[in-house]
Amino acid sequence: ETAVFQTPNYHVTQVGNEVSFNCKQTLGHDTMYWYKQDSKKLLKIMFSYNNKQLIVNETVPRRFSPQSSDKAHLNLRIKSVEPEDSAVYLCASSNRVSNERLFFGHGTKLSVL
Amino acid sequence: QQKVQQSPESLIVPEGAMTSLNCTFSDSASQYFAWYRQHSGKAPKALMSIFSNGEKEEGRFTIHLNKASLHFSLHIRDSQPSDSALYLCADSNMGYKLTFGTGTSLLVDP
Secondary structure, three states: OOOEEEEOOEEEEOOOOOEEEEEEEOOOOOEEEEEEEOOOOOEEEEEEEEOOEEEEEOOOOOOEEEEEEEOOEEEEEEOOOOHHHOEEEEEEEEOHHHOOOOEEOOOEEEEEO | OOOEEEEOOEEEEEOOOOEEEEEEEOOOOOOEEEEEEEOOOOOOEEEEEEOOOEEEEEOOEEEEEEOOOOEEEEEEOOOOHHHOEEEEEEEEOOOOOOEEOOOEEEEEEO
């Protein structure tokens, strides 16, 4: 079954380093998202893109920057990570026609030491 | 700011019981309401969604929406151990943003 693929599964790094996470969807959807799930399992939207255009940009620190090369790919770069960035980053996609049902990837777990 | 609150925070029910999960939302303009389920270490997966007031049933799951009281709920009939998971409700005003609730952790005791 086609799905939403994220890499890496886990990443451990130190404060101040730069990290990049990749996401690809093979569902043919036109909208992609990044969500952050904290240690209490709260799921918060960070960004959403529709056809490569930034649509939603929640209040996130400027060290976070999404990058979309086409509507099937949405990457996330974090410059100079902080301890509070430790979380699971979930990528998702949807088709506006399907009324906003999100299909999630398995997530990238980031640990900042 | 759009907020979604869930109750209870955690719940333990015996196998075969009816489980009821609740969600309240703050945005009266919300038009889309959904429940997601996330098993431990897995991706959240959509369970059911509803647009208009009333009930919708799919198998053992029923979703109920009351927009006037800013409340929707999920009921699981004949709860099974495989239903043990984190349940997340969400709403949207169709603006490319699904806002999730705080989650209810369900344990079905066999």
